[in-house]
Amino acid sequence: MDTKALGSIIKEARLSKKMTQNEVVGDFITRNMLSQIESGTAMPSVKTLDYLCKVLDIHLEPSELADSTGSPVGESYLNLRRLFLAGDYDKIVNASCSDDYRDELTALKARAYLELAKQMDESVSISDDQLAVEYAKKAQELSKQGIFADGYIEEKAAEVISSSAKRLKDYYSSLI
Secondary structure, three states, rough: OHHHHHHHHHHHHHOOOOOHHHHHHOOOOOHHHHHHHHHHOOOOHHHHHHHHHHOOOOOOHHHHEEEEOOEEEOOHHHHHHHHOOOOOHHHHOOOOOOOHHHHHHHHHHHHHHHHHHHHOOOOOOHHHHHHHHHHHHHHHHHOOOOOOOHHHHHHHHHHHHHHHHHHHHHHHEEEE
């Protein structure tokens, strides 16, 4: 189901219950976000969709929520979250996901790159220090994108860059 169709279902359910957008959102999401979801310009996260379905008493079968790939919306993102929790960061940084979950995937990739950078930073290899800097820079870049932009990731990545860069500087200075 595309974002416009899902938004239409949510809006129709809200109107049939004679609820305002403010009544639906409560403290969970913003009214502006609900407006974007209803207009089809934003796809709700799995958690937000679950919340809206409960509040509006909407019953959707997973097959109804299939994205353009035929997978239930968010399934690939949820699988990537499981990989992250299992520490399989390489698969995450190379993964793709439905465009509907671009912001979530970007945030997850930023965290995965940071974890990889930390792993490389703990190594004693110069080539690993170089990788640590590359991964940390990628984490910083991704941490600034989308609605889940995260200054914490950017800060921690800067710490890894500083640490690895110092070791690289010391190494190259010893060669002179």
